[in-house]
Amino acid sequence: MKKRTVTVALALSLAVLVGGAAIAAMKRIPIHDIKVGFIYIGPVGDGGYTYMHDQGRTYMHEHNPDLPKSVIVENVPEGPDAARVTETLVRRGANVIFGNSFGYMDFMLDVANRYPEVYFMHCSGYKTAPNMGTYFGRMYQPRYLSGMVAGAMTKSNVLGYVAAQPIPEVIRGINAFTLGARSVNPKVTVKVIWLFSWFDPGKEKEAAKALIDAGADVIGMHADSGAAPQACEEAGAYVIGYNNDMSQFAPTKHLTAPIWNWGAVYDYTVKQVSEGVWQPDQIWWGLKENMVGLAPFNEAVPKSLIETVESRKKAIIAGEWDVFWGPIWDQKGELKVKDNEKMTDGEMLGMDWFVEGVEASIPK
Structure with a gap:
């Protein structure tokens, strides 16, 4: 899509x-x-x-x-x-x-x-x-910020990600989420389940359940329905929604969401x-133009964490920093973006590799 x-x-x-x-x-x-x-x-x-x-x-x-x-x-x-x-x-x-x-x-x-x-x-x-x-x-911007929340809130240091299609847009979001999480918690790893679909509530819910069974206690997502948040609410796991404020699907477990x-x-x-x-x-x-943003925070999110997230958000809006500025390593340990360098729009739009911390492969 x-x-x-x-x-x-x-x-x-x-x-x-x-x-x-x-x-x-x-x-x-x-x-x-x-x-x-x-x-x-x-x-x-x-x-x-x-x-x-x-x-x-x-x-x-x-x-x-x-x-x-x-x-x-x-x-x-x-x-x-x-x-x-x-x-x-x-x-x-x-x-x-x-x-x-x-x-x-x-x-x-x-x-x-x-x-x-x-x-x-x-x-x-x-x-x-x-x-x-x-x-x-530039959805990768609030993806990063939401990853910061996920990385700080996890107890198992394992995050899950319900992913629609293995294409650059989704890969870029997973990478931004992971970079954000590891910026506040370097021990975090991210497991991914591919749906090969944009809108399939049944698959979305089962994927979330499988990730929780695999040890993830916070789930991120790139899918079009509220099924994954519903699964998290039922299982007692935190969730980062997507597209809009999905707290209606997970009243007590929805931490925030990158929104359009x-x-x-x-x-x-x-x-x-x-x-x-x-x-x-x-x-x-992006954030500067109010094209993307973050949904309200769950009351369980510490005030100090919210302040940290808001500070990083202000830096992005001001142009002082952005998500894919180096140094950044891929999951094989190769330096992909050098210190004091940043990815171009073309490189971001064609992203076909995972950052360090993502425990998944990209299907051909």
Whole structure:
């Protein structure tokens, strides 16, 4: 769904050049004439990924009261159906369309090329056109901060991680989580179970249970439902949620969660279109832009730990430090990022290795 490959760095450069060449062709649309369509990979009621996108849609309307009611299409699988749904939205009058899954990319691009007067925004992809941009967030930043909480709260020094797909986006999150945990507790190790799925509540719950059985007393996650937090609540293990505040699924065991504010992009985009200044940018915003953040802390989290986390958060926002600044070693003991050096965006977007402390392999 949100897959990124090692071709991203080159694709980003090419897309920016191509996109910047013809933006003059896009016309301003008054806010009261903008008709927005959303294509969702899952159900709004998933309690996670799609739910937060829809919260972002609500945020967009709250901040643009003259914007007409938007249209959503849920449960659209990655593949040809994405093209069909996108085309249908255009024919129904949508002139700004958002697609929230990586696998929509080529299909949206095809439709965008056929409707140059319509604005398209694709979540997590790397291909652009004069009328199609991309958007995503630096989720690795709050992943690191949540890892600090997990590393300080564990008693067994074993953390678990319910992981969706073995792709750079997820690998980057696991690494950030591990680096954060080991920054406060160098003894921590992280075990990973792959789901090979983005949304499968049954698998998510069983994976969490298996990790707890393997000794993990704090579980992190990159999955779209609240099933893993439910399993942790039932088993008495702490959990770091994802996408939104998942304390509703684990009232006593939810420590915090890296969360999305998709509304920041949705609001920004319709304003850019209405002002006639939209460009096919490749948005990758972080804590500074309020695209990502942390859910409230469980009352069990010590105040001193919260202060430490907030201090590190301020450093990231100020640009004084970021997660993948060296020195960083991989799980084989090889120095991957030297002291006083930092990974480029391209390197982060194509990440295909685990940091020291992760006890798992990356499937081919």
